[in-house]
Amino acid sequence: MNYPQPLIELIENLQQLPGVGPKTAERMALYVITKLDEQDVLKMSKALIGSKQNLMYCETCGNISETPKCSICRDETRDKTIFCVVQEAKDILAFERMGMFRGQYHVLGGVLSPMDGVGPEDLRIIELLERIKEMPDAQEVIVATNPNMEGEATAQYIQSVLVNTGIRISRIAHGLPVGGDIDYADEATIMKALEGRREF
């Protein structure tokens, strides 16, 4: 005896989710079948396909949006002179939660990674250059890629592309996380924290 076909199909399909292998998918599928109401499963099913059909990428910044232009790009009260370049759309939410940045965003859609075959043409770097050229008031680009090897290489590359635009290009600071312990920090972080020290 094997599982019935609809159960096998559900197990296989759930494995598309990140971090879900065969065992987890099996546990999830059995839970769906034995514990959840049909109404709730219908809702989940609709939410899945609805998220694909009703969401798109903002044509300007690349943010996830319900409309061709996202709510940040449409917001006339936001500063049009400063751009924060992030790897992924979800990084925008992290900045927005913090709430102090009132400028524009630009989503790269990844980082340079020769190992994974990701080159500059796979990222939205040309679009960034064009956006800035079209903005005579543009003053600064903050590169907020992740503080790891790929993120640094990508930041360097963006700097090299934008250097002739005359715009100010900055990189978010590296250092000890707020609330962190020095004795738990790795050496690279401590080195960056030392390098980036500022006078009182």
Add this chain to the structure above:
Amino acid sequence: MNYPQPLIELIENLQQLPGVGPKTAERMALYVITKLDEQDVLKMSKALIGSKQNLMYCETCGNISETPKCSICRDETRDKTIFCVVQEAKDILAFERMGMFRGQYHVLGGVLSPMDGVGPEDLRIIELLERIKEMPDAQEVIVATNPNMEGEATAQYIQSVLVNTGIRISRIAHGLPVGGDIDYADEATIMKALEGRREF
């Protein structure tokens, strides 16, 4: 800025899955939106609702089935004199994988758990009693609930219900798992392994 509504709905709905909290649901939802093809998401969506609409519990044994009577209960070549009582339908698959048991199953749908408000009337114990009464050839009931407190209490209860039927009632053996290390085993397991020792 918050996430757009379809994304929020997906994050909320994915949290219905076991082991998926807000952070995991967010990661999964963003993955669905940014990395998966619409076709694949449509398939997953259909598999979810299809699993609810096309599966049922076998009216005889309680196994998950595509038909009112499951493939095991329909199989005329299987032994009708011996019954294996399991907690959940998924336990049947574990026995079937092992492949040496050719009798019938009976799914309880849980175990006695006064803390969670699960009493005998919530389990398929009456159904078991009736099944056995209708089977004049029935010879043995093997109680294969899990080897923990609730499983033992449930096994004891089933024994007390069936004792007057004159049928043989057995409990699966406890002991060291095959391939296990004695020095990793807990004391309760070692005690059970000692109690259950057999002569060569």
